[in-house]
Every structure is written in C-alpha cells, then in structure tokens.
Amino acid sequence: xxxxxxxxxxxxxxxxxxxxxxxxxxxxxxxxxxxxxxxxxxxxxxxxxxxxxxxxxxxxxxxxxxxxxxxxxxxxxxxxxxxxxxxxxxxxxxxxxxxxxxxxxxxxxxxxxxxxxxxxxxxxxxxxxxxxxxxxxxxxxxxxxxxxxxxxxxxxxxxxxxxxxxxxxxxxxxxxxxxxxxxxxxxxxxxxxxxxxxxxxxxxxxxxxxxxxxxxxxxxxxxxxxxxxxxxxxxxxxxxxxxxxxxxxxxxxxxxxxxxxxxxxxxxxxxxxxxxxxxxxxxxxxxxxxxxxxxxxxxxxxxxxxxxxxxxxxxxxxxxxxxxxxxxxxxxxxxxxxxxxxxxxxxxxxxxxxxxxxxxxxxxxxxxxxxxxxxxxxxxxxxxxxxxxxxxxxxxxxxxxxxxxxxxx
Numbered sequence: 001x002x003x004x005x006x007x008x009x010x011x012x013x014x015x016x017x018x019x020x021x022x023x024x025x026x027x028x029x030x031x032x033x034x035x036x037x038x039x040x041x042x043x044x045x046x047x048x049x050x051x052x053x054x055x056x057x058x059x060x061x062x063x064x065x066x067x068x069x070x071x072x073x074x075x076x077x078x079x080x081x082x083x084x085x086x087x088x089x090x091x092x093x094x095x096x097x098x099x100x101x102x103x104x105x106x107x108x109x110x111x112x113x114x115x116x117x118x119x120x121x122x123x124x125x126x127x128x129x130x131x132x133x134x135x136x137x138x139x140x141x142x143x144x145x146x147x148x149x150x151x152x153x154x155x156x157x158x159x160x161x162x163x164x165x166x167x168x169x170x171x172x173x174x175x176x177x178x179x180x181x182x183x184x185x186x187x188x189x190x191x192x193x194x195x196x197x198x199x200x201x202x203x204x205x206x207x208x209x210x211x212x213x214x215x216x217x218x219x220x221x222x223x224x225x226x227x228x229x230x231x232x233x234x235x236x237x238x239x240x241x242x243x244x245x246x247x248x249x250x251x252x253x254x255x256x257x258x259x260x261x262x263x264x265x266x267x268x269x270x271x272x273x274x275x276x277x278x279x280x281x282x283x284x285x286x287x288x289x290x291x292x293x294x295x296x297x298x299x300x301x302x303x304x305x306x307x308x309x310x311x312x313x314x315x316x317x318x319x320x321x322x323x324x325x326x327x328x329x330x331x332x333x334x335x336x337x338x339x340x341x342x343x344x345x346x347x348x349x350x351x352x353x354x355x356x357x358x359x360x361x362x363x364x365x366x367x368x369x370x371x372x373x374x375x376x377x378x379x380x381x382x383x384x385x386x387x388x389x390x391x392x393x394x395x396x397x398x399x400x401x402x403x404x405x406x407x408x409x
Contacts, residue, residue: 003335003380007217007312007373008157008185014219014264014374021221021260031253032244045255051262055269056213056228057193064227064245065258069184069214070104071238072227075249076180076210077108077151079235081118084148084178092148093119096139098131099356102157102182106352109151118148125356129161129301130308137171144175151179154186158340158353158369159301160313162190165208166201173207178233180210184225188218188268189276189310194228209233215257219374220264224257279311279372282381286314286370289385294318294392300354300367314370317354321395323367329391335384337370 004012029041046060053060066072077095084092095109099122112118121139124132131152140147150172154165165181172179183192194211201207210233214225229235229248241250287304290297297316302309318326323339330337340351350364370384 003383004375005370005372005380005384006336006338007376008369008371009338010216010222011219011373012375013216013221013260014267016267017220017260017263020263021256024256024259027255029255031255032242041255045253045258048255048258048262052226052258052265053228055192055265056187056211056226057195057197058228059195059231061246062194062228062230064229064248065253065261066225066227066249067223068216068225069182069212070225072212072214072225073102073104073151073180073182074108075227075235075238076212076229077105077149078112078116078238079248080149080178080180080210080233081112081116082236083234085116090145092146093117094143094147095120096123096136096147096150096177097121098123098136098152098163099125100129100156100158100353101151101153102184105151105153105182122356125358127358128308129156129159129353129357131163131168133164133167133171136168140171140175140177144177147175147177149178149180152181154181154183154192155189155310155313156301156353157185158351158367159315159357160185160310161301162186162308162310166197169197169201169203169208173202173204176206178206178209180212181208183211184214184217185310187213188272189279189312191272194230198230203230203232205230205232205234210235215261215264218264218268220261221257224254224261226261275374276311279376280305282372282376282378283309283311283314285378286372286381286384289381290314290316290388293385293389296320297388297392298363300357300359312372314372316368316370317359317363318366318368318392318395319363320399321366321392322398323351323365325395325398326366326368326388326391329394330384330387333387333391335387337368337384339367340369 029037031042031045049060053063109120209230211228216222284304300315351367354364
C-alpha cells in the first residue's frame, strides 16, 4: 500500500469537502446575476466567505478569493508595490524579504526587480531558518520611506521553522511599511487570527495588511485560495474586468470551490489543537527513527519537540547522497516524499532554503522533506524509517551528480 508523506505539497481532499463541492456544482447561477438563481449562488458564496474569514480571524469583506496561494502572493506583492509607487507618491523601490522564501515570492520579487525597477533586499536567516530580527530592524530603519513592502513566510515550507511574524509586523508598523505574510504552510497547523495580530502590533495602513492562504493545503480543492486584505490596504489589481471582489480581483467567482474551501476551513479550525498534538507525536517519532537508522543524517530547522517547528514537518540532509535519488528510491518502495517545494516545475535543484541558512551546495542537494497530515499513521512513519537506510546506502553509492543549476554554478 502506498504511503503518502508529501502533505506540504498537497493534502488529500476531505470527503465532506468533495461532497459539498459536488453538490454545489449542481447549482446553476452566476453570483453576480440579480435573478433568483444568481442570488442563490451569491448566498452560498458569501456564506463560504464568512466561514473562511472566521478560520482566519478577519472580516468577510477582507477575504479575496484567488486561484490559490501563488496568485494571492502575487496580488499582495505586486499590488502593494504598484500602489506604493503610484506616480503621485515618492518612489519606493525597496522590498524586504527573508532568504529562503517560497518560489511564489522569490519569482514574484525577481520579476518586480527585472520589470518594475524594484530593489529586493534579502534578510538573513540563522542556521535553523529563523529570521534575524536585528538585521530586519536595521534594514527597516535605514531609509524606511523608500520601502514599498515587506514580506515573510509564517512557516518555512521546506524546513518547517516558524518565523517571528508578530515581531516583523511590529517593526513594519513602527517604520510605516505594509507587511504581507505567506501563511500557506501555517494554515491548518497554527492558529491564525488576522485581526488580533493586527491589534497586537498596532497595524493601521502599515504593519500587517495582507496574508495569503491556499485551500488544498487543508483538505480543500486545488484551484482556490485567499488573500486576506485589510480595509486599510490599497493594492493595484492584477486582473481587470468586473471588479467582483472589492475591485481588487475581477472574474466570475467559483462558488463550488469556495463552498468546499469553507468546509475544509471549518474542519481545520475545529480539529487544530488535537491534530497538532497528534502530528507532533508522529513527527518526533519519525525524527528519532531516522536519526537512529541513519546516524549521518542531519536534521534541518528546529529540533524535535521545539515549539518553533511546525508539527507536520521533518526535513533531513543526507550527506553524500542526491535528494532526488532518495526520492525516487523511496517512490519505488511505495513512499511519496519530496526534496522541497513542489512548485519548481519538477526540476530538482539545490535547496535555496538551506543555502540561505548557510549550508553548502552539496548539503543542499541532499535534502529530503517528509511532511505529515490528516491521513498519516504510525505505520506510515515506521515504513519510512524502515525504508530510508537502504535507500540512503544506494543513493550514497551513486553519489552527488555534478550538473549545472541556477544555484550550483
């Protein structure tokens, strides 16, 4: 039987979300239409928006449905950058972001740098993947009027480190800079309360103003996510056409996907504490098992049991072995894991996250990420522990391939 341990890439859709999705797809009506069938669709859509908002601690009007986390991140970063660099305003080319961000952020910022004249400044991480707040404070304080936006992962999607996002938001507020949080890897694993975090950090039009999530990471469908956007935030939209969502995102809204998203969001909040405790036990069992089975393996990020590590993530570096070799060998054994983010078009490269944490290119090529979820059992964990020594021995014999990559040249 196959063992699925790549929940950070996507997690199985909940049966109740599938049922709600199928039922909602049978309802005809554009939610922007004014006839009764359109209004029925709108009611379903807005009830779903209310449920998702409740799971994120924000007002329903602040939830902008998107096609997923990537679009939400693009809308936040490009939209805030463009709005903050309106021709009527002083030029603000600077963007601050920690090293090791998800490619949805990295590629967006590189695009802004290439085509929009942005100046991206990567803030340092320590060797466990934690943002250096002193360096962040210094970067914010230097010419803060020239900063358009700052962004950070809430949870690093590769190594599972929980970032000090409240402190970062507070620095942004103090310096008058809007802050966006990529909460895709945090959603369903940590409590998220957008309004409370804004209140604690004193946010108005600065500090925390935007937060991105995705439905398929919590048991909802692929193809829908959300940008939580404060009323105080001004963004230039990516897509124009009908202004259906606050004139921030145009396009006919996917009612069925929103309904299924809401079912998953409600379940994620209801089960969060119990599921986190269960996954922490499985995570630490897996970390101990791998460390005993392969003593050469080096855990990335925070140690087992540390509250700074998200409950679902286990990430090891296997010296002298290629991460994708390990992945394929485990796949042959019926075990699905990854070497990092699934959002790199299937192209294995050295982990840019590990490099940002100060690891060598060789280490960054030997990374393996194992992520747990709702369907994970002790038997799944034990199957990985049993399979890894043989896979590592075979991968180590093959060694590290010498090939040119963007990060390894």
